Amino acid sequence: MGLVDHAGALTVRGLKMLDDIEDDSPDESRVGHVLSDPFSGKLWPLFPLGDLPVADVELNEDGCQV
Numbered sequence: 001m002g003l004v005d006h007a008g009a010l011t012v013r014g015l016k017m018l019d020d021i022e023d024d025s026p027d028e029s030r031v032g033h034v035l036s037d038p039f040s041g042k043l044w045p046l047f048p049l050g051d052l053p054v055a056d057v058e059l060n061e062d063g064c065q066v
Helices: 012-023
Strands: none
Touching: none
16 A cells, blocks of 8 residues: 555655545544564555454463464
C-alpha cells in the first residue's frame, strides 16, 4: 500500500492518508494487524483485517514448542 517504508517510517502517501483520515468519520477507519518479518524486521506488505488464525502447537517436556 506504500504507507510505510521498509524501516516502518511513514511515507509521503502515509502522511497524506493520516491527514485524510482526520476528515473522515471514525466509522470509516479500519483496525487491522501490521506484521513484520521476524528475521529482518521489515514490514510485510499486507494489512489483515479481523482475527488472525491461531496455530496449534505442541510442547515438549521442557515446555518448548515442537
